[in-house]
Amino acid sequence: MTTRTFRIMVRGVFDGLTDAQRAELLAEAPRHDVLHAAFTREGHLSYDLTARTAFTFRFLDEGEEEEDILLATERAEQAARAWLDERGYGCRNLRSQAEDLSQAPLGKRQRRAAQSPR
Template identity: 70%
Template sequence: MSERTFRVMVRGAFDGLTEEQRAELLARAAEHDVLRAEFTAEGHLTYDLAARPFFTFRFLDAGEAEEDIVPATARALAAAESWLTEHGYGYKNLKTQAEDLSQAALSKRQRKARAAG
């Protein structure tokens, strides 16, 4: 079997932040800007707290079978919850969305490159 790559997003909202926590997040906002978003094994956090209280963690994981996406999603959710809890940030409404890149549709450019290669 070939290795499958999974992209998992964990979305939610900050909840009950203190003024100090809010100031801390705003001070670090540039490194968590959505324009710098990437999928990483340890998870990459993005938010725009000045505009709204929502955040997204982006995780990259892998497995050998299609059903491996389920534990990958659970690991991502646990990692996001752990990070938020360790930093003392309240949160609510966590939702996950996962994609198996081996099942993703190829764009016209990707199909052309694959045919040429």
């Protein structure tokens, strides 16, 4: 059986932040800049509070069956909620989007490499 790699994005909006929480997030903002965004097993958070209160967690997970993407998405949402809850950050409009990389279309270079003789 082959292993499938899943990329999951959990998006939402910070809600009801106190001044102290906002200051805390702004102090940590360089670590969470979208330019450093990456899909990781533990999840990577990115946001830009100076522009808007939206955030995105990016998770990387694996499974063996196509249906495993549902469990991976559920784990990602739970991890995002846990991170927010541990810090007392309120959120709203939490939603997820998942992609099975084994189903992703090949890019131009990948198609060329697949067609070239070895």
